[in-house]
Amino acid sequence: MAINRIGLYHLETLLWIERLGTFAAAADRLNTSQPAISARVRELEAHLGASLFRREGRTMSLTPAGRQLVRDCGPLWGDLQAVLMRCGGFGEASGVIRIGTGEIAAASCLPAFLSDLKKDMPFVSLEIEIDLTVNLIQQLLTGRTDIAFAAGPIAHPALIARPIGSVGLLWLASPDVADAFGAGASDRIVPVWSLASHSPIHGRMREAIAASQIAHGLLNLCNNARIMIDIAKAGGGIGIFPEIMAREELASGALVELEGMPALAPVEFHVAMRASDTEPVTHSVFDRACALALG
Template structure:
């Protein structure tokens, strides 16, 4: 009320702006002056004029009130539209997990400014540590750092992808050593999982860090690749490929990463809840 009167230089105009009666506003201003033991306004026929004490108070209070208005506006915008959310993730999650998560998240927050960055496990962890992303989805084997908060989501199985006409019938991990493997660089957790399962370093037929390109290369060459067993069916069949589950290949656990002390937004909490929900569903090849 004080700021409204100071801005309007008129008790009547300020009362109209605030939606109160002029006597009620005058009473509140007098009560404020009494509580401060200061005269804040000079009253005359032309309106209300700030005294030196009143102007000093106005210069202190108005910026605070403006900041409060801005904070409420931003909070209201975030509650309605979700604000912004930056997600970093390993590339093998794009086709299945991330497509479901982003669709459901945007159903809740249709105007959310969503940024998705795909990278190696190591770089996803670094993005969280350096504050370049709010939440990261990565495999547990890549998590390392005292300032990281890791929340387990679900376990994912792996499969061997070959051309449909290829003479390949193995579902045993040792058999992979004799195949022409198309695998990502060693910085990727998937490469390290394959090498640990084989008990030896892999000499790749082709080294490729793109899921889409890896599948395309399998369709065009004699190479094979190991990827999540949950890739959509059309992604496999449209390329003339076949999927063979690898039951002896260790499953890997997907986790959600954030920085310790990170202030969660409504969109952050929603993304985490949706990710947990996806994990409770039966994610099967399809």
């Protein structure tokens, strides 16, 4: 057993393969190629004199020896990283942190948060992906992202989630559309805009329409709240919009709140990470995110 030839990158590679499930995902996470990952595994197996993976059809699975090594080295790897972070500080930390976020969080608290984060961790590269909540959770579970800012409750045994505040929802329209709507023309077709069906706001919209004075409103879907706000500004209909994203339009009078519409409960937001993630940098970013106050 050539244990003195085993490098930290060998163990890091093994742990990421186990965490993400495939050689390809580990290669993507470690910013290298799949052949390079395969070569590292072969080197580690040669140094240990044991097989760590076996092929099952088109997939690879850990052998009993591989599972034992992962079980023993996982906590040690986390402890080692924590020791190094305490020695050099997070100002010297490097690597890639992938953050998934919904559009509302991205447009409100995220810019200042990321700016402060880069000042304290200048060598950590950030990759931001904006998507709907249902996709954000799936990306987090599969290891494509490390941290997610998502709307609605997050309940999954593999995730840790903390609330970061709520965002109010308002019925909004341009002044002309609002005047016509309030003048008693509620029996006409009114263009209504909502986020796509996987968004928590979509469910609120459908419930509110059912309880409102809109008789036969045509529901239009869009996966971008900013575009819908612009459509409403141009007189293209009414909709339920996040107050935090429409403050400028409300202040300028480009949009006004519709009167007499059903009350809307705010949308709760959470930040989440995988419970199994032992990366000190990820934990540090998550702890900072938990201190945010959305809205």
